[in-house]
Amino acid sequence: MIDFGLVEAVDAEAIGEPGQRTFRIRARVGDSYGALWIEKEQLAQLGRLFSQLLAERSKLRGRPAAPVEPVGNFPQRPQVDMQVVRLGIDYDAEQEHLVIVADDQAAMDRGDSPAFRMELSRDQTVELIRVIEEIVSAGRPLCPLCKQPINFVGEPHFCPHTNGHSKELEVPTAEADDEDDDDDDDDDDE
Secondary structure: OEEEEEOOEEEEEEEOOOOOOEEEEEEEEOOEEEEEEEOHHHHHHHHHHHHHHHHHHOOOOOOOOOOOOOOOOOOOOOOEEEEOOEEEEEEEOOOOEEEEEEEOHHHHHHOOOOOEEEEEEHHHHHHHHHHHHHHHHOOOOEOOOOOOEOOOOOOOOOOHHHOOOOOOOOOOOHHHHHHHHHHHHHHHHO
16 A cells, blocks of 8 residues: 555646546645546545535634645656545544545455555645535536536537427427428429
């Protein structure tokens, strides 16, 4: 297991254009860097879970967070670069630290779990929650009915909750159908 302990800096990042973005949590301790790659929905859920853990278990809840150190220049090839298949979180109320453990597929296959561990201070966790909210809200808007991302402008969104109805699609009128039928009749005469 790679154990970063209490990290010096942590943040989240989205790479790419909305609809084609990839997401990761980045951490730094000393000269070591780590990237945990996750899906957008997982990142959003983590932000909510971090907030819930702080609300339920932190003795400092409601107090403002102190400024935190930025991750800074993140290397192209960090020492830990993991596509997460399983993630666990806990909160140590005594230390006021959020604990994150993660596994990639190789660690799961070997039965060597967890493969990675790090701790975040309460202040780092509060800032990370803010960053996650900012990243998630910068993507494509969600459909208010089905909660799925709405496609790009000009592309229809087919929501199962509209039962096949869409305001974005033009429905041909009966007159247009009649005109097409008349044109077909003319073709038959020739």
